[in-house]
Amino acid sequence: MxxxxxxxxxxxxxxxxxxxxxxxxxxxxxxxxxxxxxxxxxxRRLGPVQIPNLxxxxxxxxxxxxxxxxxxxxxxxxxxxxxxxxxxxxxxxxxxxxxxxxxxxxxxxxxxxxxxxxxxxxxxxxxxxxxxxxxxxxxxxxxxxxxxxxxxxxxxxxxxxxxxxxxxxxxxxxxxxxxxxxxxxxxxxxxxxxxxANVAPAGPPPAGPREQALLFVGRHFAAKGGPETLAAFEAVRARHPRAELWMVGGRQPERSPAGVRLLGPRPPAEVGALYARASAFVLPTLREAFGLSFLEAMSYGLPCVGTRIEAIPEIVADGATGLLVPPRDPAALAAAMLRLLDDPARARAMGEAGRWRAAERFxxxxxxxxxxxxxxxxxxxxxxxxxxxxxxxxxxxxxxxxxxxx
Known part of the structure; x- marks a missing residue:
């Protein structure tokens, strides 16, 4: 009815x-x-400007x-x-x-x-x-x-x-x-x-090798662990000099170290294209009510690196669909990122397991x-x-x- x-x-x-x-x-x-x-x-908005709401x-x-x-x-x-x-x-x-x-x-x-x-x-x-x-x-x-x-x-x-x-x-x-x-x-x-997921592929993600890139998607740079991600990527870049870190979202720093692309806010279609090209998703968030971005990444077959807080362990199965680390720990974060880049076959297997998990449970x-x-x-x-x-x-x-x- x-x-x-x-x-x-x-x-x-x-x-x-x-x-x-x-x-x-x-x-x-x-x-x-x-x-x-x-x-x-x-x-409140008055034409093109905002004024106090009285x-x-x-x-x-x-x-x-x-x-x-x-x-x-x-x-x-x-x-x-x-x-x-x-x-x-x-x-x-x-x-x-x-x-x-x-x-x-x-x-x-x-x-x-x-x-x-x-x-x-x-x-x-x-x-x-x-x-x-x-x-x-x-x-x-x-x-x-x-x-x-x-x-x-x-x-x-x-x-x-x-x-x-x-x-x-x-x-x-x-x-x-x-x-x-x-x-x-x-x-x-x-x-x-x-x-x-609010950004998801229309069908199965593309087969074949991905780019040697880690993807970060977070509207609030600091709250989502952006500074920790940058610090951890220095160790990643030392071992994988061709690796890149793509960072999507707002409130980003003005400058970035070598290998980091600060992309700023991007529309959903462009974010989806980045999910489809990257090798892994990284979001060492400090505060997270749920974690929709992890579901988006998993729907594209990406292994996820996240923090062991709030609901994230319910989304990312540690060791099976991704890796979980303590918050505010760049060393542990770098180690997790390196584990995925060092072993592309394992990363792909985790990503595929995550895709099935997202489809069955969410x-x-x-x-x-x-x-x-x-x-x-x-x-x-x-x-x-x-x-x-x-x-x-x-x-x-x-x-x-x-x-x-x-």
Whole structure:
């Protein structure tokens, strides 16, 4: 039965929004999209320039972010309780206007309705790649934004949204464990559906030898381990003087050492062409909610070198489809890169194993199919409106403080 779905998101989310919407509509469902952050940011566009957004909501959110986060307020602009409540009010109006059968929300920077544990509302489902509790546990790294600080008021709101959902979809077991340990969400209500590659070949990758090139794709150079990659490549170049390092993404340094090509941002088609030509993919990321780039590289048959953090070990099978190293360890990174370049046959075998792993365990068709199976069963078996969390024990559990909340 076709459903009327209100999809609440914020931004393109690295291609996730477009991929999910395409498959929901392809399955025959009527989907409306609402982005509460649209028009809410501290700047707005006026013709070719950006000017301060002086609407009351953004002004209040700006003041709250400045007071809470000081000089780091811009990256955490929507991470205050003031912004959470203002965005939730926007969502609630959208839900009332759309009158959907179900709401599907990406992430928890806001709630689809106020007081989801106590007030009637259409059933809503969440699709998450991370939690704030995981962000709070990041190690401080020079040159990167600091970990977002704990705030009890935010944690209470976030927990209520999780507990009020009809079900939760996550990209990784890593996030599923956080929901249980940090928010008291029953693991039975959390479904690991993975994600998919946004850049993928139309068919099998080309056969034959690849260029002696390592490919790095990361929007944020420092956060994705760009400096460590450059340092490690010096040792690689000493043994393989013809090897090259191709680096795609933003915020790159102005100059590069010998053998390094700083390509800057590139459109998907050009990135796909680089995946098809390179010998291996390298991304020693320091912070990674999931790791879509690894799935892209694997879909092109590339062995991957990544860091042993967050969900990456669920994507890259260490020793089978690639190699995992500790973060911020250029020596270990160089050793892994050299292992692949020293043994092209083994690298090709790892890449082929990765291609099969990506096809069998991941993919947007698979993720949305699993998501819809849960939603359609839920809609068929429940009343149109829900007034409390489906998990009565979770709804009754305490939300204040850090016990059960990280």
């Amino acid at each position: 076709p459903l009327r779905i209100l999809y609440i998101n914020y931004g393109s989310q690295s291609g996730v929004t477009a991929a999910v919407l395409e498959r929901l509509r392809r399955a025959g469902h009527e989907v409306q999209v609402f982005d509460p952050v649209d028009g809410f940011l501290y700047k 609407r009351p909501g953004p002004v209040l959110a700006t003041a709250a972010a400045m007071a809470r986060f000081r000089r780091h307020w811009k990256p955490w602009y929507v991470h205050t309780t003031v912004a959470f409540d203002l965005l939730t009010a926007r969502c609630e109006r959208a839900v009332a206007a759309a009158a959907p059968d179900v709401v599907l929300q990406a992430g928890v920077l806001f709630a689809p309705v106020r007081d989801p544990l106590r007030r009637p509302h259409p059933p809503y489902y969440l699709y998450c790649d991370h939690t704030r509790a995981l962000n709070e546990r990041y190690d401080p790294v020079p040159g990167l934004d600091p970990p977002i600080p704990f705030e009890g008021g935010w944690r209470r709101r976030e927990t209520e949204v999780y507990r009020g959902a009809a079900a939760l979809f996550v990209m990784s077991e890593h996030v599923r464990r956080s929901l249980a340990a940090d928010y008291g969400v029953s693991p039975d209500r959390v479904h690991v559906i993975g994600a998919g 993919g947007w068709d698979r993720a949305v199919r699993l998501l819809l199976q849960v939603i359609e069963r839920g809609v068929a078996g429940r009343a149109p409106l829900a007034g409390s969390a489906p998990d009565a024990a979770a709804a009754a559990a305490p939300i204040d403080g850090r016990q059960g909340l990280g």
